Every structure is written in C-alpha cells, then in structure tokens.
Amino acid sequence: MAPGVFLGAFLGNAFFLHWSIPQALLIALGNTMGPLLGAGFLHRGKSPWKDFTTARDVYRFLGGMGVLGSGVTSIVGSLVMVKLSSENTGMSFVESWLAWWTSDSCSILMLSPAIFTWFFPENSRIHPSFSKRSDLLMGGAILALLLVGWAVYFFPGLPEMTSLGLTGMFLPFLVWVAMTMSQRKVFSFLGIILFLQFGATAMGYGPFAHLVKNPQDAMIGMELLGMMTGFAVILVNVLTLERRSVMEQLEHINRTLESRVEERTRDLDQKTRELSGQLLFLQLLLDSLPVPVFIVDPKGYFALSNQKLGELLGVAPPDLIGRSVDEFFDSGCFNLFSEDGASFSEDSELRREDITFCANGQKRTLIANRVSIQNPISGMIVSLQDISERVFLEQRIQEREQLFRLIVETLPLPMIISRKSDSVLLYANPSVGTLFQLDIQPWIGRPLLSFWADPNDRDLFLDEVTQKGVVLDRESELRMPSGEKIWMSISGGFSHISDEDVLIVAFRDIHEVRERQMILHQEVRTDFLTGLGNRKDLQEALPLSIERAREGATPLVVCILDLDDFKAVNDLFGHAAGDILLREMALRMKASLRAEDYIARLGGDEFVLILENLEPNEDLIGFLDRFRELIEMPVALPTGENVSIGLSLGLTIYTEGETDPDLLMRQADEALYRAKAEKGSRSSWWKIYSMAP
Structure with a gap:
C-alpha cells in the first residue's frame, strides 16, 4: 500500500499542483511516512488497533493518525513549501504547518472513518438495535442535513453572525445520528458535512467565507471546527456503543441473576414443602403409606405405627404403643444408639434384609429402611417391606438353576456358552472335554475360533441364528486339537447372561454318519x-x-x-x-x-x-x-x-x-x-x- 500512496502523492503534486520533481518527491515521501508512522503507532503493543470499538480506540486513532501521522506529513510539506519553493507564499513555517496540519487532520477525522467502515464492513460495529432502523429514518436524516446546510450556507440575506450561529445546529443533529445509527452511517454523515462545508466555503458561501477576509484563515477555522466536530461525534458514537454493550451485559447479568434467584427460590420452596411434608409425616403419612411404618424411641419402644404394621403383626396399632420392638423382631435389629449408649449412632440410615419374625405361625422375611430423627420425637422412623414371596421365588429359581446345572453337567451331549462378540468361551460341560479329548478348564476365557475348520462358518451360523432365533441340526466341520477335522450337528441360539450377549451351542458328533453318507453317495x-x-x-x-x-x-x-x-x-x-x-x-x-x-x-x-x-x-x-x-x-x-x-x-x-x-x-x-x-x-x-x- 505504501508504494501506491507514494506514487499517488508524487503524481498529484507534480502534475496537478505543478511542484518541481524534487519537491514532489519530498512531499510524497512525507505523505507516505506520516501514515506509516501513524499505523505503526496504532498497531503497537499487545492489543493492536482494529476498529472504533472503545473510547481508547478513538484516542489512539486521534493520536496516531490525527496528531503523529498528520504532524509528520505537515512538517515535511511545510519545510518543502517554505525552504524549497521558488514562489513566495508570504507564510511563515508555523503558519504553513498549521494550515497543512489542520487540513490533513480534518480530512483524517472526517473522511477516514467513513472509508474504513465502507471498505472493511466486517469491522464496522452495528448495534442490533441500529439494524432495526428503517430506511425512511435514514432518508429523513439526509433531508434534515441538507436543509440545515442550505440554511447555514445558502439562505439568502442571512446575517453572517446568524449563519455562524446556525452552524451549531450540525452538532445536536450529528449527536443524534451518532447515538441512533450505525458507525458506517455516522461516519458517512461526517464526510458529507465535510464536503458541504469545504464546498460552500470554497465557493464563497457561509460564515467562514464572509467573516474572515483571508480565505486561508477561513479554511483553517472551518477545518478546526470540523476536527472538533468529527472527534466529538466519533467519541459520542463509540461511547454510545460502549454504553449499549455495557447495558446489554448488565441486562444479561440481571437476567442470569433473576434466573438463578428464581431457581434458588424454587429450590427453597421445594425444601420448604419437603420440610412441611416431614412435619406432616408423623400425623398423616404413617396411615397413608401402603407399607408398614413405625417410629421407635431410643429405648426400643414403639412410639407410633400405622395400620399396615398392625396387619403385619396381628396387633392393633394403639396396642403397640409402649411395647418393645424386641417382642416382635430379632433383638437389636433397630438399635439406634452407639455402643456406649450415650449418643445416636452416626449410621442414621440403614437397610437390613435379614429381619425375620413369625406372624400367625408363619415365618416372614422383611427389608427394613430406617432414618434417625430428632424432632419432634427422638428416635427413628422404620419402614418395612415384606419380601417373603420374593425370597421364596429366589429360592425356587436357585433350586431350578442348580437342577439345570446338574442336567447340563451330566448331559452326554456337549454344550458350551460363548460370548457372541468374540467367541470367548464362558462355560463348557464335561462332555465337551470328552468330545475334543482335552482339559476344557484352561480354555475358559479364550476364543474358540480355532475350533472351526472354516472361521467364516461361525459368522454364517451367527447370521442364521439371528434370522431364525434358534438353529437346529446344522452340519458344520470342526477341528480337533490334533488338527483332525470332524463333522458335527450344531444346534444353538442367543441368550443374555450377566449383562452379556452369549451363544449357547450343543454338539452332536455325526462324523461316522457323514462318512457313511459319503460312501453311499459314492456307491450310488x-x-x-x-x-x-x-x-x-x-x-x-x-x-x-x-x-x-x-x-x-x-x-x-x-x-x-x-x-x-x-x-x-x-x-x-x-x-x-x-x-x-x-x-x-x-x-x-x-x-x-x-x-x-x-x-x-x-x-x-x-x-x-x-x-x-x-x-x-x-x-x-x-x-x-x-x-x-x-x-x-x-x-x-x-x-x-x-x-x-x-x-x-x-x-x-x-x-x-x-x-x-x-x-x-x-x-x-x-x-x-x-x-x-x-x-x-x-x-x-x-x-x-x-x-x-
């Protein structure tokens, strides 16, 4: 970019302003060095300047480009104009530098932001509320700007001081624009005002053209006013954006806090309801529960009980009050105190499954859950669940499992259980060892793929079991540990044991039958x-x-x-x-x-x-x-x-x-x-x- 700036400045100074070649080169050098130094100032440090996001960005832009960059450019240009120019401008170095610097700084402050937001739209901050503004509002703003400009610069017969006072109308208008519109629109309005002021002043209209006799002084005054106006508008826009961003963050924090407070309130309400329920538990819940529940005091006597407990024990609930728990249950089942008897046991919650007692001549098995309490009654709440039928069923299942194992162990037909996923052997009855002529125990936990003459045949068998559910008498060729291949009739199906998908397979040796069939087939x-x-x-x-x-x-x-x-x-x-x-x-x-x-x-x-x-x-x-x-x-x-x-x-x-x-x-x-x-x-x-x- 620097070569382009240098070349453009050189050509403009040489051919349009008719400077000599050395003068044009020096001025072009100054026009290039100034922006480069200003850009270097903007991008130094750990957080380089990217856009007009914060007031600090505005100050950095003003210092880097408006002061440093324009200062270098104006110093070089003034030195060339005063020291090397053959024409006598009648201006001292300070006057020349001031005119040059105000011109560059005014252009940078009022034109550069607009150019930046148009050429780099991704860096232009557009507040969500700005994007909702209609094009009608934008058109009205442009029309109002034109009307104010016409009144200030072109209204016929308007006194100079009145015209000068009317220029102040630009400021509230621009402040309104800066606070309600996007940066691209705000900075574009600044550019429009700059062109309007420069054009009108150059044409001899407006307060600066009439009040100041020297046109150069008029332009400097107009530029200084533009610099201050541009800086103020940019700063207002950025501060507005910062304020809106902060307000959004505060609103987000407020919503988050409200949500957390609401959640905490719900939790507190829930805990309050739970606490209320616990208080009502002593009076209402005991009789409403479908299971036997009672309260026992630290000495082991019934304090309260419900109707279900009375039905279980065969005693009316009022008759249980004051009686010892040990009369009905095993001694020490509900001991609440520690060994020294001086304090409550730290084990305040307990689940017991070994509580047995006789009721109506029948032995019953219970599951007891206890919770220690302090208020309003010191002791513990005990709930019981009769699992006698479940225990009876579990015993029957265990007996059947033992019977099944006995049948499988003594079955002359070889049977194995292997994991479906990887063919790892989980169980094999003794007949398997007899069939394969080996000790089967070392094979438990090892894959059985080597026993298949063709490993793909197992996959085909699994596919067939998946399709049919159970496969009966499928002929497959297996391999003995000696390497000999024998034919087997295989029957099997899938099952689920100990959270694993397994394959249960029974074998029948058909090797001799197969050989006889082959002989008969050959004879035929x-x-x-x-x-x-x-x-x-x-x-x-x-x-x-x-x-x-x-x-x-x-x-x-x-x-x-x-x-x-x-x-x-x-x-x-x-x-x-x-x-x-x-x-x-x-x-x-x-x-x-x-x-x-x-x-x-x-x-x-x-x-x-x-x-x-x-x-x-x-x-x-x-x-x-x-x-x-x-x-x-x-x-x-x-x-x-x-x-x-x-x-x-x-x-x-x-x-x-x-x-x-x-x-x-x-x-x-x-x-x-x-x-x-x-x-x-x-x-x-x-x-x-x-x-x-």
Missing part, C-alpha cells in the same frame, strides 16, 4: 462292475464340463462308444468272461485319459467320454488313434484264450452358447448310430456329428 454314482461313473454321475459331470467350456471358451468333445462283438464273447465264453473283458476295457480307457477327462459306463458295453481342452483337428485324431490301439489289444481270459474286440464311436463338439447336456448326448448317439450302420463299408471306426449326412 459308481458302476459296481467297472468302478467308473454311472449314468447318475454322468448327469452331474456333463453340465459342469459344459459350464467350464463356456466360461473358458475352451473346446469340449462328448463321445459315446460301444464294444463290437461283445455279445459273441458272452455267448462263447460266458458272462464271467464278459465281465472280465469289461473291467479290462474300463481300466484301459481310464489309463488313456488325462486328468481333466471323464469316463462313465452307460450300461452293457456302452461308455461315454468327455474330453476337455482338446483341439478337434489335431489332438482329437491323435487321441482316438491311440485309444483304439489300446482297446483292440488282446485280452487274456481265465480259460487261456486271448480275445480281441473292436469298437465304434460317435462324437459331437460343443458349440458356444449351447448349454443343453441332453442335446450333446443325442448328437453323439446319432453319430454312433451312423458309425455302427456303416460298419461293413466304413473307412473310419468313428463318426462326428457334424460330418454325418
């Missing part, structure tokens, strides 16, 4: 004679091969073949020899296949081959040639004869997009049929479906 899918897959196994294997070929875009060949002249071997050598031949053919076929290939026996002498990742034109032909050579090799029968048989084969190639296994089987069967039909004249022992006419 296996051809009993050859050990190859049967038709049911083929129905599961072929769709999976088609899916792999579709996803991987790989070749897939499906073949159906049967053995030529197999019936003749059965007829000539018997069915036992035929079975031997089939088993040998199955072994040879399986030995010729790769790991990804598949073979199954449909029945009789018919077989199915599924060949994956085999190129139809090259690998397929080579494979079929090798396959035929291996099959047609002689087979030694138990009778000593060697027999050789041929084979016929039909195949089809999987077409992308086809997903029907039955269609591929029909195509391969049709190709086999054509191969067998052309047996006498065929040039090849196999046919492909796409080549069939």
Whole structure:
C-alpha cells in the first residue's frame, strides 16, 4: 500500500499542483511516512488497533493518525513549501504547518472513518438495535442535513453572525445520528458535512467565507471546527456503543441473576414443602403409606405405627404403643444408639434384609429402611417391606438353576456358552472335554475360533441364528486339537447372561454318519462292475464340463462308444468272461485319459467320454488313434484264450452358447448310430456329428 500512496502523492503534486520533481518527491515521501508512522503507532503493543470499538480506540486513532501521522506529513510539506519553493507564499513555517496540519487532520477525522467502515464492513460495529432502523429514518436524516446546510450556507440575506450561529445546529443533529445509527452511517454523515462545508466555503458561501477576509484563515477555522466536530461525534458514537454493550451485559447479568434467584427460590420452596411434608409425616403419612411404618424411641419402644404394621403383626396399632420392638423382631435389629449408649449412632440410615419374625405361625422375611430423627420425637422412623414371596421365588429359581446345572453337567451331549462378540468361551460341560479329548478348564476365557475348520462358518451360523432365533441340526466341520477335522450337528441360539450377549451351542458328533453318507453317495454314482461313473454321475459331470467350456471358451468333445462283438464273447465264453473283458476295457480307457477327462459306463458295453481342452483337428485324431490301439489289444481270459474286440464311436463338439447336456448326448448317439450302420463299408471306426449326412 505504501508504494501506491507514494506514487499517488508524487503524481498529484507534480502534475496537478505543478511542484518541481524534487519537491514532489519530498512531499510524497512525507505523505507516505506520516501514515506509516501513524499505523505503526496504532498497531503497537499487545492489543493492536482494529476498529472504533472503545473510547481508547478513538484516542489512539486521534493520536496516531490525527496528531503523529498528520504532524509528520505537515512538517515535511511545510519545510518543502517554505525552504524549497521558488514562489513566495508570504507564510511563515508555523503558519504553513498549521494550515497543512489542520487540513490533513480534518480530512483524517472526517473522511477516514467513513472509508474504513465502507471498505472493511466486517469491522464496522452495528448495534442490533441500529439494524432495526428503517430506511425512511435514514432518508429523513439526509433531508434534515441538507436543509440545515442550505440554511447555514445558502439562505439568502442571512446575517453572517446568524449563519455562524446556525452552524451549531450540525452538532445536536450529528449527536443524534451518532447515538441512533450505525458507525458506517455516522461516519458517512461526517464526510458529507465535510464536503458541504469545504464546498460552500470554497465557493464563497457561509460564515467562514464572509467573516474572515483571508480565505486561508477561513479554511483553517472551518477545518478546526470540523476536527472538533468529527472527534466529538466519533467519541459520542463509540461511547454510545460502549454504553449499549455495557447495558446489554448488565441486562444479561440481571437476567442470569433473576434466573438463578428464581431457581434458588424454587429450590427453597421445594425444601420448604419437603420440610412441611416431614412435619406432616408423623400425623398423616404413617396411615397413608401402603407399607408398614413405625417410629421407635431410643429405648426400643414403639412410639407410633400405622395400620399396615398392625396387619403385619396381628396387633392393633394403639396396642403397640409402649411395647418393645424386641417382642416382635430379632433383638437389636433397630438399635439406634452407639455402643456406649450415650449418643445416636452416626449410621442414621440403614437397610437390613435379614429381619425375620413369625406372624400367625408363619415365618416372614422383611427389608427394613430406617432414618434417625430428632424432632419432634427422638428416635427413628422404620419402614418395612415384606419380601417373603420374593425370597421364596429366589429360592425356587436357585433350586431350578442348580437342577439345570446338574442336567447340563451330566448331559452326554456337549454344550458350551460363548460370548457372541468374540467367541470367548464362558462355560463348557464335561462332555465337551470328552468330545475334543482335552482339559476344557484352561480354555475358559479364550476364543474358540480355532475350533472351526472354516472361521467364516461361525459368522454364517451367527447370521442364521439371528434370522431364525434358534438353529437346529446344522452340519458344520470342526477341528480337533490334533488338527483332525470332524463333522458335527450344531444346534444353538442367543441368550443374555450377566449383562452379556452369549451363544449357547450343543454338539452332536455325526462324523461316522457323514462318512457313511459319503460312501453311499459314492456307491450310488459308481458302476459296481467297472468302478467308473454311472449314468447318475454322468448327469452331474456333463453340465459342469459344459459350464467350464463356456466360461473358458475352451473346446469340449462328448463321445459315446460301444464294444463290437461283445455279445459273441458272452455267448462263447460266458458272462464271467464278459465281465472280465469289461473291467479290462474300463481300466484301459481310464489309463488313456488325462486328468481333466471323464469316463462313465452307460450300461452293457456302452461308455461315454468327455474330453476337455482338446483341439478337434489335431489332438482329437491323435487321441482316438491311440485309444483304439489300446482297446483292440488282446485280452487274456481265465480259460487261456486271448480275445480281441473292436469298437465304434460317435462324437459331437460343443458349440458356444449351447448349454443343453441332453442335446450333446443325442448328437453323439446319432453319430454312433451312423458309425455302427456303416460298419461293413466304413473307412473310419468313428463318426462326428457334424460330418454325418
């Protein structure tokens, strides 16, 4: 900003005021140094000047900018004017400095605040009450200002002294503005008045232009009046804001005090009502309470009692007065005095749950609450609550819990209780240790995730329990401490024990059953004679091969073949020899296949081959040639004869997009049929479906 001030001052003095270059440079330097020194004065110390918030801010602004800044600027300018100027102004240094200083100070006091609040609106203090003023009030203020200015400076035929006296009308008007409007409006009015006074005086109007013959003296007088007026208005505005702020703080403090006093009053009223209630307690509350209540004196005799106590003891309340409490309750239950018997016990409040007595031949259990009192009767107030039924129920629950624990402990079915959140074991019955062949006690407090063969299986089990509430006979694979995996049937559900969400699980070992099921499942899918897959196994294997070929875009060949002249071997050598031949053919076929290939026996002498990742034109032909050579090799029968048989084969190639296994089987069967039909004249022992006419 300083370079801009320096450049603007230099250009204005050089080109508009026609100063010489050295003079313009020196004056520009003074115009720059003055504001910089004034700004430094404002921002020194721990609390730099920010805005017109307090009277101290106004004084700092007046001292920094109005005195220090303007003083430096006017001293430099006066020295240049008097010492370096070639023109004779007829003014001494003091006269020049006074004229220069009043001009700068007046401009700073009456224009700078308005510029500051317009360019930095966030620092302009606007009291909440100011913001509610209407634009009509603002317009009226401007109109009044113009009317006063016209009357002071332009009213025709107005005597000079009258005009001078009317200038005082600006002050109450500005004081009113300063006390009722925001700083931006107040400071703007100051600027308007400055321009009005300067303009009118420069044009020869107004009291300063007529009363003072020297125009320079008139301007100085007008500027001094403006300085004082501006300072007074700014100070009034800031003091008004401070007063309003203080009043608001006082109002806030007053409201806070009123609120606290009101709250304290309510507390006192409440305590007064409580005290009144305590006083009425002796006369009214005893009989209105639904529980037995009595007052016992320091010697242990009944002083007062209510009807409920009489019903409990089987004695009318008036007959209890003066009788010893020990006649009905355990001796010493309500002893109020200390051991030396000289003073009240410090334990003035007591809750007892071990008070028992017999009433009407039945033993009763009570909870007693006692409070010592001094006035109007010295002793203590005792209230009783009959908890005999609750004690009876608690005993029954405890008996049932013991029974349940006994059942669980002796149950041959393993059962555990673990924390739901982290699988930490909380309880396990002895059968768990027997099942897992370990001492279960060291595992209490440790997580059980390692017992799941798949830790994610526990999360799935928890989700299922969450959805269904209780899960029965879910088959899961668990891991023994030895590392062996076994299958278990798991049943469980959630519960809440000791403020914790728990999972209760019972196990049943189904490992042997599972193995038998797997054996039966394998037997159902296996051809009993050859050990190859049967038709049911083929129905599961072929769709999976088609899916792999579709996803991987790989070749897939499906073949159906049967053995030529197999019936003749059965007829000539018997069915036992035929079975031997089939088993040998199955072994040879399986030995010729790769790991990804598949073979199954449909029945009789018919077989199915599924060949994956085999190129139809090259690998397929080579494979079929090798396959035929291996099959047609002689087979030694138990009778000593060697027999050789041929084979016929039909195949089809999987077409992308086809997903029907039955269609591929029909195509391969049709190709086999054509191969067998052309047996006498065929040039090849196999046919492909796409080549069939």
